[in-house]
Amino acid sequence: MTIGSSARRALLLAGTFGTLVAVLPAIAQQPAAPAAPAAPAAAAPLPPGSPLIGRPDTEAAMKLAPVAAPPIAATAEKVLDTANKLTLAKGFKIEVYQTGLTNARSMRIGDKGTLFVGTRLIDKVYAVVDKDGKRVTKIIASGLYRPNGVAFKDGTLYIAELSKISKIEKIEDNLDNPPKPVVIYDNLPKDEAHGWKFISIGPDGKLYVPVGQPGNNVMPSDAHAQIRRINLDGTGAEVVARGVRNTVGFDWRPGTNQLYFTDNGRDWLSEDVPEDELNRVTKIGEHFGSPYCYQGDFPDPEFGWGHSCKEFTPPVAKMGPHSASLGMRFYTGSMFPAKYKNAIFVARHGSWNRSKKFGGDIVAVFLNKDGTVKNMEVVVTGFIGPDNNYIGRPVDVQMMKDGSLLISDDYNGAIYRLSYGNARTASH
Amino acid sequence: MRRIIVVFGFLCLFVAPSSAQSFKQRTDVCLACHGEKGQSETPEVPSLGGMPSNYVLIQLYLFREKRRTQEIMNDQAKDMKDSDLQTFADFISKLPPPKPPADTPDVERMARGAALVTKHHCNSCHNPDFSGREQMPRLADQREDYLLKALRDYKSAARPGYDATMDEVIRPVSEADIVDLAHYLAHFR
Numbered sequence: 001m002t003i004g005s006s007a008r009r010a011l012l013l014a015g016t017f018g019t020l021v022a023v024l025p026a027i028a029q030q031p032a033a034p035a036a037p038a039a040p041a042a043a044a045p046l047p048p049g050s051p052l053i054g055r056p057d058t059e060a061a062m063k064l065a066p067v068a069a070p071p072i073a074a075t076a077e078k079v080l081d082t083a084n085k086l087t088l089a090k091g092f093k094i095e096v097y098q099t100g101l102t103n104a105r106s107m108r109i110g111d112k113g114t115l116f117v118g119t120r121l122i123d124k125v126y127a128v129v130d131k132d133g134k135r136v137t138k139i140i141a142s143g144l145y146r147p148n149g150v151a152f153k154d155g156t157l158y159i160a161e162l163s164k165i166s167k168i169e170k171i172e173d174n175l176d177n178p179p180k181p182v183v184i185y186d187n188l189p190k191d192e193a194h195g196w197k198f199i200s201i202g203p204d205g206k207l208y209v210p211v212g213q214p215g216n217n218v219m220p221s222d223a224h225a226q227i228r229r230i231n232l233d234g235t236g237a238e239v240v241a242r243g244v245r246n247t248v249g250f251d252w253r254p255g256t257n258q259l260y261f262t263d264n265g266r267d268w269l270s271e272d273v274p275e276d277e278l279n280r281v282t283k284i285g286e287h288f289g290s291p292y293c294y295q296g297d298f299p300d301p302e303f304g305w306g307h308s309c310k311e312f313t314p315p316v317a318k319m320g321p322h323s324a325s326l327g328m329r330f331y332t333g334s335m336f337p338a339k340y341k342n343a344i345f346v347a348r349h350g351s352w353n354r355s356k357k358f359g360g361d362i363v364a365v366f367l368n369k370d371g372t373v374k375n376m377e378v379v380v381t382g383f384i385g386p387d388n389n390y391i392g393r394p395v396d397v398q399m400m401k402d403g404s405l406l407i408s409d410d411y412n413g414a415i416y417r418l419s420y421g422n423a424r425t426a427s428h
Numbered sequence: 429m430r431r432i433i434v435v436f437g438f439l440c441l442f443v444a445p446s447s448a449q450s451f452k453q454r455t456d457v458c459l460a461c462h463g464e465k466g467q468s469e470t471p472e473v474p475s476l477g478g479m480p481s482n483y484v485l486i487q488l489y490l491f492r493e494k495r496r497t498q499e500i501m502n503d504q505a506k507d508m509k510d511s512d513l514q515t516f517a518d519f520i521s522k523l524p525p526p527k528p529p530a531d532t533p534d535v536e537r538m539a540r541g542a543a544l545v546t547k548h549h550c551n552s553c554h555n556p557d558f559s560g561r562e563q564m565p566r567l568a569d570q571r572e573d574y575l576l577k578a579l580r581d582y583k584s585a586a587r588p589g590y591d592a593t594m595d596e597v598i599r600p601v602s603e604a605d606i607v608d609l610a611h612y613l614a615h616f617r
Contacts, residue, residue, distance in 0.1 A: 047600030051593065052549040065553040066593050068563040070482070071489035072510040121590055123493060192592035215596055 051193070051216040053302070054268035060355055061268075067352045067390060069121055073102040073413025082392045082409070083416055086382040091337070094380065097406060097417040098135055101126050104408040104415060106198055106327060107398035108152045112172040115398070116140075116157055117408060117415070120148040120196045125159055127175050128415070140171065140178045148248075149199035151207060153232070158207060160197035163188040165209060165234070185234035189214065189223050194246040198327065198396075203257045207232055210261075212246040217266050217291055217302060225290055227261065227281075241281050243312055245290035249327040249396065254342050258282060258371060260316070262325040262346060265294045267353040274298050276325040277315035278346070280371060286313050317373040322351035323359035327396025331364070333403025336420045340364055345405060347394040350384055360384040362394055362407060362418070380407065380418060455519055457504065466523035474574045478525030483565045485517035486590045496587055525559070526569045533615035541612020544605050548597065550613075558616050563590065572614035579606045 046053050055061050074082075076099045083096050103119040104126070110116065115128040125141040141147065141159060149160030157171040159181050165188075166181035168174075185207075189195070194212025201207050206229040213225040227241040227250070240259065250261035259281040265274035274294035289296065289312035291303040296314025299307065319325040328346040343364045350360035360383030366374045385391045393411040400406060404419040461470050466477015476484065490496035492505035492513070508516070545551055545558075553564045560566035567575065581587035582598045583606065589595050601609070 046547060046549075049596070049600045050548065051596045052552060055549050055552060057546075057549075062552050062556060065562070065564060066591065068482070068486065068591050071486055071590070072513060123495070192589070192595040195592065 049215045049218045051267065053217055054266075064353055064355070067393075067411075069103055069393065069410045069413075071102060071122060073100045074411075075099070079392075079409075079412050079414040082383075082412055082414075085385070085391060086380055086416075088418075089377065089379045091420055092379060093419050094407075095417050095419070097415040098128050098137060099412075099414045101128070101137060101408075101415065102413040103410050104395070104413050105148050105410050106150050106396045107406055107408050107415070108150045108157075109398060109400065110152050110157070110172045111155065113401070114172050114175065115406065115415070116150045116152065116171075118148050118150045118159065120146050120410065123147065125150065125157075127171075129175065138175050140175060141168070141181055144181070146196045148196040151199045151201050153201045153205075156232075158184075158199060158201070158232075160199040160209065162192070162195045162197075163190040165199065165207065165230075167232075184232070185209070185230055185237075187237065189221075191215075191224075196248075198248045198250065200250060201232075202229065202259065203252050204229070205232070206230060206236075208240065208250065208259070210244060210247045210250075212244075213290055216268065217300065219291060219303065227259075238284070240284055241279070241286055241288060243288040243290045243292070244279075245294075249325070249346070251329050251344070253280075253367070253371060254330055254332055256371060260328070260330075260344060262319065262328055263288065263290070263315070264324055265322070266291070266300070267322070269294075269298075269301070271354055271356075272321045275318035275321050276323050276348075278317040278319055278325065278328075278344070278365060278373065279313065280316045282313075287311070288313050288315070316367075316371070317365060317376065319346065319363075320348065320358055322354045324349035324351060325359070326394075327398075327408070329397050329399060329405075331399060331405070333399050333405075335403025336405075339366070342367070345379070345397045347397050347407065349393050349395055349410075350390060357384045357388055357390070360390060360393060362397060362405075383409075451515070451519075455516070458516070458520070461500075463526075467526040468571055468574070471571075472573050472577050473571070474578075475526035475570055476520045477523040478559060478566045478568075479521055479523075480560050480562055480564070480566070481517045481521035482562045483560060484520045485513050486563055488513045488516060490590060525566065528569050528615060528617040529572075534611060537608050537611045538615060540605075540608040544601075544609050545612060548601065548609075550609070553593070558613060567613045568616040570614055572610050575610035575613055576607065579610060 079096050079099045083094050103122045104117045105120050106118045108116045117126040123142050123144050124139050125147050127138045127140045144161050146162040147159050151158040155170050157168045159166050164183050164186035166183045168178055168181050191214035193215045199209055208229050210227045211224050213220045225244050226239050228237050229240050230237045244263055246264045247261045252259055261279050263277040265276050279288050292307040293299050293309040293312050295318050297309050326347050326349045328344050331340050331343050331345055343366045346363050348359035348361050351358045361381035362379045364377045364379050368374045383392045392409040395408045395410045398406045404417050407416045461473050462468050462476045468475040488505050491501040492508055494502050554560050554567050558568035582594050
């Protein structure tokens with residue numbers, strides 16, 4: 001930490017004087033004017049859009065607040081310790097794949113085996129590569145705003161920031177000196193709430209881009225609460241699904257190519273209702289309920305009036321209260337036992353809006369032939385420690401070529417690798 | 429009062445940090461502006477006493493990455509390593525909480541402020557006594573001018589939050605209400 005030159009010090013001086021000059025008159029002006037009589041604000045309802053609508057004034061509710069992942073990654077020792085504390089379904093193994101990826105969120109693997117990882121609370125996109133027997137992390141883009149989403153097709157990496165989609169062509173040939181991302185689409189709302197994006201390229205070759213509901217419980221505009229698809233050059237935007245509160249994971253079922261997506265239910269209704277959703281799109285433009293109806297059968301106490309849940313497509317599965325079901329992929333590998341083939345692996349980030357935390361695990365969702373859900377099984381659990389605190393938080397899952405499954409953890413800034421049986425340590 | 433502010437303003441400038449300095453010398457730089465006992469006497473510079481370590485860590489990170497813009501702080505944080513961020517955050521969090529200001533609060537504004545913190549549930553994340561926790565700062569007895577600036581900057585997006593929460597909370601709050609909230613929290617005891 002140094003202040004280099006006298007020039008900089010002069011700048012500092014000028015800056016501080018500027019502040020003082022600006023502030024002093026304001027101080028001098030202060031409380032002179034008599035205030036208007038106190039308004040009976042205590043009785044007033046929260047303004048529309050407040051994320052705290054529905055929160056009761058109870059001691060238990062006051063204890064709950066969103067959990068923010070730290071801006072620095074956990075040490076390798078701490079990540080290993082976390083991995084060792086996880087409980088796995090029989091026959092599975094977990095290992096630490098890479099550490100030091102602060103706020104690791106959505107993942108994608110390139111054609112040449114590069115693992116791309118987005119972030120939400122920081123500004124970077126990472127690439128993890130194995131080179132000469134060593135695993136290294138490179139920062140391939142920085143200075144981005146909430147670059148949560150990554151997608152890959154034909155050598156090109158697509159990155160979703162809060163309100164724009166950009167691309168880097170031939171990324172895997174230029175990992176050491178990648179060009180700046182080029183914007184392909186930015187006709188998107190700029191709301192912070194549920195503005196970060198998971199993206200993916202469908203079997204139709206189009207890029208699917210969600211736009212969340214811009215608040216916990218608000219009436220969305222026509223441009224919000226949906227999943228859109230666009231051509232890879234940013235043209236041809238079309239709404240695929242509506243009534244989507246905040247999806248942070250989707251994938252297409254092998255064979256039928258139907259789109260399945262997770263969706264996060266609203267906060268502050270109750271400890272157990274609503275549950276997050278797993279949905280299936282069967283026709284373009286279908287409406288999945290938010291903000292009128294949650295979990296397929298629970299009319300919202302505010303926006304549900306005048307509507308029936310029957311107007312909307314119900315989820316194929318309820319994913320647990322406040323569980324924050326995020327990244328999901330159909331498992332198409334052959335390393336895991338046969339029953340997992342074409343099952344959905346879902347990362348449940350874990351709740352904040354619940355006294356006893358729920359989720360913090362990886363579940364496998366098994367489908368019937370007709371695409372409805374048969375049952376669900378926890379494959380990895382233990383991210384919620386015995387004292388009801390997080391020791392890690394899973395965000396996304398990504399299958400590797402060998403059929404093992406990578407799991408990102410934004411709390412520790414780490415990636416784990418889940419394998420089955422006697423599978424050897426990963427190589428791309 | 430004005431003279432005191434000016435004097436402290438000058439003090440801030442004469443302590444030049446350097447990586448060769450001891451940790452104490454480096455923290456003296458912080459305290460010159462932010463106040464030795466956790467209580468800032470410098471306009472629009474927050475009191476840091478009693479701040480949760482996580483909050484300070486995140487803010488130092490945002491300053492280092494220039495995602496929160498304030499020239500002096502951006503400069504102070506620019507060469508900090510991740511481990512420095514944690515060390516400074518832990519140090520700051522151990523400073524004693526600021527004391528309530530000596531001036532007499534405006535009774536009517538206090539009443540409106542009390543109603544507003546109840547209405548907006550500020551006491552939910554920031555604790556019923558506004559002592560803050562985790563990534564959420566202490567608000568009680570913070571400088572009024574700083575609270576005013578912080579709330580306005582969140583509302584205008586001049587200061588984007590680390591996550592989306594404060595943006596979502598403050599967006600529907602009016603400027604008049606922000607002024608009363610700052611007055612109330614600055615005088616909370």
